[in-house]
Structure formats: C-alpha cells, structure tokens
Amino acid sequence: xxxxLLPITLVGSYSLPHWLDVAREDARExxxxxxxxxxxxxxAVKSCIxxxxxxxxxxxxxxxxxxxxxxYFFSKRIHGFDNxxxxxxxGNLDPTIQMPDPVIVDKVRRSGSIGMAKHFAxxxxxxxxxxxxxxxxxxxxxxxxxxEYYKEEKQLVFDLADVLNAELKEVVDAGCEFxxxxxxxxxxxxxxxxxxxxxxxxxxxxxxxxxxxxxCYGNYKLKxxxxxxxxxxxxxxxxxxxxxxxxxxxxxxxxxxQLFRDYKTNMxxxxxxxxxxxxxxxxxxxxxxRIRQALKVIPKEKVWITTDCGMKFMPRDRAFGxxxxxxxxxxxxxxxxxx
Numbered sequence: 620x621x622x623x624l625l626p627i628t629l630v631g632s633y634s635l636p637h638w639l640d641v642a643r644e645d646a647r648e649x650x651x652x653x654x655x656x657x658x659x660x661x662x663a664v665k666s667c668i669x670x671x672x673x674x675x676x677x678x679x680x681x682x683x684x685x686x687x688x689x690x691y692f693f694s695k696r697i698h699g700f701d702n703x704x705x706x707x708x709x710g711n712l713d714p715t716i717q718m719p720d721p722v723i724v725d726k727v728r729r730s731g732s733i734g735m736a737k738h739f740a741x742x743x744x745x746x747x748x749x750x751x752x753x754x755x756x757x758x759x760x761x762x763x764x765x766x767e768y769y770k771e772e773k774q775l776v777f778d779l780a781d782v783l784n785a786e787l788k789e790v791v792d793a794g795c796e797f798x799x800x801x802x803x804x805x806x807x808x809x810x811x812x813x814x815x816x817x818x819x820x821x822x823x824x825x826x827x828x829x830x831x832x833x834x835c836y837g838n839y840k841l842k843x844x845x846x847x848x849x850x851x852x853x854x855x856x857x858x859x860x861x862x863x864x865x866x867x868x869x870x871x872x873x874x875x876x877q878l879f880r881d882y883k884t885n886m887x888x889x890x891x892x893x894x895x896x897x898x899x900x901x902x903x904x905x906x907x908x909r910i911r912q913a914l915k916v917i918p919k920e921k922v923w924i925t926t927d928c929g930m931k932f933m934p935r936d937r938a939f940g941x942x943x944x945x946x947x948x949x950x951x952x953x954x955x956x957x958x
Contacts, residue, residue, distance in 0.1 A: 624958040631753035632929030633682030634938035675946030699727035710844025751797035780822035809851035831863035865889035867927040891927035900940035906948025
C-alpha cells in the first residue's frame with residue numbers, strides 16, 4: 620500500500636440517503652424490481668465513493684450502503700438465524716433503543732457467499748482511492764441475537780468466526796488487500812476478552828490481507844450504546860492478530876491516548892479525530908490539534924487518521940463536512956512534518 624504519512628480513512632458506514640430507504644421500501648412492496656433496487660444501491664455507492672475522494676481520503680469503503688444494518692446483512696445470509704425475532708434493547712445504556720433481534724435456531728454455518736466479494740469488486744472498479752472492506756465481527760453478531768440453540772455462547776461465536784473466515788478468504792481472492800473487523804460489543808464484555816481474542820484470531824486465520832480491528836462504544840442515531848471503557852480491554856486486546864487498532868478518541872477528548880503511554884505496541888493506531896456523535900462539524904484546526912496530541916504518544920509512522928465510528932445516521936452535508944475537515948486538518952499536520 621503506497622500511502623502518504625498519516626493515511627486518512629473512515630471507519631466504515633457513510634451517510635445513508637433517505638431516498639435509498641424509500642427505494643428499499645418500494646422494492647418490498649413490489650413497486651421496484653430487484654434489478655431496479657440494485658441500480659439504486661449502485662448509485663448510492665458511487666455517490667459515497669465520490670464524496671470520500673472529493674474530501675481527500677486515502678482509503679475508502681463503500682459506506683456499507685448495501686447492508687440493511689451491520690447485523691441483518693449477515694444474519695439474513697448465514698444458516699441458523701431466524702430473522703423474525705422480537706424487539707430487544709441495543710447496548711446496555713438506554714433500554715428504549717431497540718431493534719428486532721434474529722434468533723439462533725440451529726448451528727450456524729455458511730450456506731453460500733454472503734456477497735461481500737461482489738460488493739468489493741464494484742468498489743474497486745469505481746474507486747480511485749485505496750479500497751478496504753469492513754465486516755461485522757462474530758461477537759457483535761452473537762450479542763445482537765437471541766440464542767435458542769447453543770448451550771454456550773462461546774461456541775456460537777467460534778462457529779460464526781469460521782463462517783466469516785471463509786467469507787473473508789473469498790473477499791481476498793477477489794483482490795481485497797485490507798480488511799477491518801468491527802467489534803463494538805467488546806467494550807461491554809471485558810470479562811470475555813481472552814476467548815474473544817481467540818475468536819478474532821480464528822476469524823482472520825489464513826486471511827492474506829492487512830487486518831484492522833475497530834472497537835467503539837456503539838453508535839445508533841448519534842448515541843453511545845455501551846458502558847465500559849477501553850482500559851477494561853487492555854492489555855489483552857493487543858494480542859489480536861491485526862496490524863491496526865482503530866478506536867474512538869474524539870468523543871473522549873483524546874483520553875484513550877493514555878493507554879498507549881501505559882501499553883506499548885507495534886500496531887498501527889487509527890485515531891478517531893472526528894466525533895460522529897456530535898452534529899457540529901469540526902474545524903480543520905481542531906482536527907489538526909487532535910492529531911498533534913496523538914503524535915506526542917504514537918510514532919508518526921504508526922498513526923492513521925479516521926472518524927470515531929460509522930456515519931450512517933448523519934445527514935450527508937454534515938458527514939461530508941466532517942470528512943473534509945478531517946482531511947484538511949491532516950494536510951496541515953503533514954505540512955508541519957515536512958511530508
């Protein structure tokens with residue numbers, strides 16, 4: 620990967636246009652054909668690519684715009700899930716934030732391609748910037764389901780890791796060189812860290828690509844979903860077989876930087892410098908200041924610049940504004956460093 624100093628990316632999801640939700644509803648009501656809905660998804664992804672490249676990002680995603688949610692996209696395509704579950708709270712902070720959860724009714728297994736390789740091929744064809752693929756991790760998929768089959772949740776997570784491992788290998792065979800695994804649930808269950816790390820490593824075993832792990836506090840309609848702190852995950856989290864750790868920093872006034880004073884690692888750190896739970900668009904100067912704080916703790920060659928979390932629920936104008944501020948602030952610091 621030939622990238623500049625302080626490579627700029629986003630975590631994964633990008634602003635979901637309302638018209639795409641309308642198109643999906645029309646397709647459910649048979650007002651649009653499947654091919655017409657696919658055209659709508661294609662156009663949404665092309666727009667997302669254009670926004671990221673215009674803003675100045677170096678590594679981009681497809682915005683996860685083809686996915687119903689970061690959970691349903693996978694649970695609907697993996698054997699063992701019944702997607703007619705009841706409403707259930709998301710996270711452990713606000714019980715009123717609920718979505719229907721899938722139900723585990725059988726041993727989970729792969730029943731064919733989930734479709735990520737096809738989606739990556741489209742991204743690669745239309746992108747000028749470097750493409751990466753994001754995938755929801757096994758713990759998140761397990762926690763967002765009601766388990767009515769497995770005696771132990773650990774075995775469910777391990778079986779999901781095997782399913783996702785096969786999917787990632789298919790994505791790599793399609794030419795993908797950078798994969799990011801999203802595990803926001805880890806913060807809520809630090810007591811499980813030893814075997815969660817084992818499940819993560821099982822998921823990426825034999826996946827010949829750059830691997831990143833993203834852990835956050837959850838993000839639903841700009842709200843934090845999970846209690847706990849990153850400190851609860853250290854130093855165990857540093858045992859994952861990944862070359863990059865992607866965390867929220869801006870929402871906590873860069874406080875997690877202290878962890879990298881206390882615990883040394885050779886991993887790259889993707890530093891969240893844009894708070895996606897704050898509707899206000901940061902200035903490039905604020906972004907630059909946050910980057911300078913990170914550089915006091917983490918070697919510049921190991922720092923990536925990113926958003927705190929996904930931007931699905933953010934209006935497009937503010938989402939683009941935040942990406943642009945992130946890129947402009949990074950360029951200011953690059954200039955200071957002579958890059």
